[in-house]
Amino acid sequence: MTTCTDYIRKNTETSPLTQSRIDAEAGSLKTAFTTYLTTSNNARAADKASLKAERSGLSSVPSARGSDKTGPDTMPLSETASYYAGSSALAIAREIVSFQVPSGAWGKNMVRTGVVRAKGQSYIGSNIDPNGSGATDWNYVGTFDNAATTTEIRYLAKVQAAQSTDRSTFQASIIKGLNAILAAQYPNYGWPQNYPVSGMAYHDAITLNDDAMLNLIKLLREIGTSSNSDFAFVDTTLRNKCAAAAGNGITWLLTNQVRINGKLTIWGQQHDVFTLKPTPARAYEMAALSSSESGKIVKFLMSLPNPDAATRTAVYAAADFFKATQIDGKAWVSGALVSDSSKNSWARFYDLSVYDPTASALAARGRMLFGDFADRHGAASSVYGLIFGSTTAVSAERLTGYAQYNNVAQSLLTSFTTWSASNPKP
Known part of the structure; x- marks a missing residue:
């Protein structure tokens, strides 16, 4: 080698961010980081519980949508007002809301087709398991990577500004997303890649x-x-x-x-x-x-x-x-x-x-x-x-x-x- x-x-x-690291390294921000991690962990647990409840009683779990790095291109942010007022943009906006993680963010690289999320389906493009404990069982479930979450919020904002249909629903989704971004900011003002943090x-x-x-x-x-x-x-x-x-x-x-x-x-x-x-x-x-x-x-x-x-x-x-x-x-x-x-x-x-x-x-x-x-x-x-x-x-x-x-x-x-x-x- x-x-x-x-x-x-x-x-x-x-x-990663752990309580032991907080205890040893956070200094004067120890209390703030402890609160942050507790809030994040609780949000992650609630996200898992929500999906677990959806899947209870289902005979089969719907397959994950799949993802691709071209996903953000299916939420264009530079179209004319007439595009955002149209039926295609409305369908994509409804789909975006349906895939929002309960804690407020979104998955990355999601290809938007205008088809809303099915009950029990993964919130992100890949399969996730709310009962699993493996590293890949619950990864990127709410992220800012590859322009995720900011792109969804910007797209919803353009659609609600051009549409009268579902406007209040889109606005509520945006506010939920913004609150997730605010919650994700560390006490020392940086942001992690994912929120809730994944550890x-x-x-x-x-x-x-x-x-x-x-x-x-x-x-x-x-x-x-x-x-x-x-x-x-x-x-x-x-x-x-x-x-x-x-x-x-x-x-x-x-x-x-x-x-x-x-x-x-x-x-x-x-x-x-x-x-x-x-x-x-x-x-x-x-x-x-x-x-x-x-x-x-x-x-x-x-x-x-x-x-x-x-x-x-x-x-x-x-x-x-x-x-x-x-x-x-x-x-x-x-x-x-x-x-x-x-x-x-x-x-x-x-x-x-x-x-x-x-x-x-x-x-x-x-x-x-x-x-x-x-x-x-x-x-x-x-x-x-x-x-x-x-x-x-x-x-x-x-x-x-x-x-x-x-x-x-x-x-x-x-x-x-x-x-x-x-x-x-x-």
Whole structure:
């Protein structure tokens, strides 16, 4: 294993949120986190009890709907008002409500067909067992991953704004979803990937991956600032709660931008709930700086009106990082970094101990990292994952099946040129 080209080290599995961790690590937030975990566990138990009650007496359990990563495309958010006023959108909205987990969120990658959920059917795209105790028996039952929950809420909001039929039902579902998002925010202002929390490793980490936390902040901020008329029905009390949660989420982002050798850089893909440092996720995703998610965070920060000194400091520092680590004239295509004069690229992951923007060599400015499954390199079954310093030894599947490089920061740096002209560095 260690003879693989550019092998660096083993990846490790992160720790979930548990009462023992709260007792040992939460400090002054111990009571708040204990209450949070109790509330979450109770909500999860109630979700299971609800499905169990539905299935009682059924001769057979309906098959799960199935899911696909194109699922969000079946809830389009950029159609004309006439679309949302139509019968197809109405049917999809009714289906969305029927699949809402009792605690308020939704499953991910659900393909919406306009067919409502059958009694006893899984709330999510895969089979779940309310009586099971295995890791996969009740997983992602209420999640923010892959734009889940925020997409459903936004779609319902557009339909209720255009329809008179079932409007109150859709509004109630939206409010229930918003309350779930508010309940899911940790006492230190981050959000986990799933709610109720699953107690499964990285799922409980503060999740920036796939823009989960950023999507929540954007939605809550739109509602809290009354900038999205689709949510005009939301009352002042809930609107204020949304504004406060979004503001606290932005504070979390500004507070937890990673420093390396005293210099602000960018953010991790996920951060530990207590140490607040970047933490591993899947076997091929190590604790590291994450360029893709960070690029979108910076774009969001630049969209905020009248940015204060803390926001401007964060943006300038991130822009410096992206300028220093930019790979000119390259694009990631079909598992390879190829020449393309119109594109600049960045590795998805960068080491947490290496950052020197003044170094003459690109490799010395930031150390790129690449992950892979351990079993593809003959590692022992106990090894969680492997980390490499290049893609040379990474398996073909992880090259073609994962974005090892991206160009998210390219448009960011273009926008930064204009933004910085009117927003001076503090």
